[in-house]
Amino acid sequence: MKIIMLGAPGAGKGTQAKMISEKYGLPHVSTGDIFRANIKNGTELGKEAKKYMDQGQLVPDELTVKILLDRVAQPDCKNGYVLDGFPRTIPQAEVLDKALTELGDKVDFAINVDVPDENIINRMSGRRACVTCGATYHVVYAPTKVEGVCDKCGSNLILRDDDKPETVKARLEVYHKQTQPLIEYYDKKGVLKEVDGTVDMHEVFNSIVSILS
Numbered sequence: 001m002k003i004i005m006l007g008a009p010g011a012g013k014g015t016q017a018k019m020i021s022e023k024y025g026l027p028h029v030s031t032g033d034i035f036r037a038n039i040k041n042g043t044e045l046g047k048e049a050k051k052y053m054d055q056g057q058l059v060p061d062e063l064t065v066k067i068l069l070d071r072v073a074q075p076d077c078k079n080g081y082v083l084d085g086f087p088r089t090i091p092q093a094e095v096l097d098k099a100l101t102e103l104g105d106k107v108d109f110a111i112n113v114d115v116p117d118e119n120i121i122n123r124m125s126g127r128r129a130c131v132t133c134g135a136t137y138h139v140v141y142a143p144t145k146v147e148g149v150c151d152k153c154g155s156n157l158i159l160r161d162d163d164k165p166e167t168v169k170a171r172l173e174v175y176h177k178q179t180q181p182l183i184e185y186y187d188k189k190g191v192l193k194e195v196d197g198t199v200d201m202h203e204v205f206n207s208i209v210s211i212l213s
């Protein structure tokens with residue numbers, strides 16, 4: 001099963017992708033996580049990606065498409081995956097479709113987690129990410145047992161630089177201009193599914209499970 005998570009930054013794509021990954025045993029592939037791991041390890045890719053990420057802009061398609069295609073060619077992705085944060089532009093979607101078509105394959109579901117812009121700033125300013133394992137929390141909606149400490153690995157939590165309100169505004173603009181058109185793109189292909197992302201995260205997940213089952 002090949003699943004794409006669509007939605008604004010902070011809509012809950014990562015939260016839902018992790019739950020889908022656990023329930024269905026599919027790898028969770030997040031281009032944002034891949035870029036952040038590269039930044040942390042000081043690679044050339046990380047240095048290049050950081051320039052765009054810090055501004056709330058998209059990393060150029062040429063770079064992003066390459067890392068994504070390399071990742072989904074790994075053996076663990078053979079039976080499917082959940083894509084979180086990719087595609088973010090029509091050209092990215094077209095490259096993915098072409099690669100899948102060449103394998104006689106296709107995207108099964110594009111799930112749009114719908115959350116209006118007014119809720120997004122609140123979501124992002126309260127999001128906390130683990131510096132070591134990348135787990136994400138929310139100070140109100142998904143708090144850790146001990147404040148500022150990751151439940152999974154015990155490392156410190158941070159507010160991502162690009163989750164600061166000034167950058168979130170830029171990211172939302174980029175989302176509406178470059179990523180939102182993908183909703184129509186996947187609707188035309190007959191694989192679009194919409195879920196209300198404003199309700200409790202377990203309710204959102206129940207809706208997704210009904211779609212996938």
Ligand code: ADP
Pocket residue numbers: 007008009010011012013014015016123124126127128136137138139141142197198199200201202204
């Ligand atoms: P995305 O991957 O779309 O950028 P995340 O999954 O990281 O978004 O979610 C953004 C923030 O909102 C996180 O802090 C997360 O814990 C919180 N969150 C996710 N889903 C919900 C929900 N349904 N209700 C409230 N908060 C949520």
Ligand code: AMP
Pocket residue numbers: 009031032033035052053054056057058059060064084085086087088089092162171
């Ligand atoms: P995310 O963790 O998905 O919110 O992504 C964080 C940042 O990484 C984005 O704001 C972009 O700068 C960059 N990024 C992640 N995925 C992509 C993508 N598919 N295309 C371009 N840039 C991306």
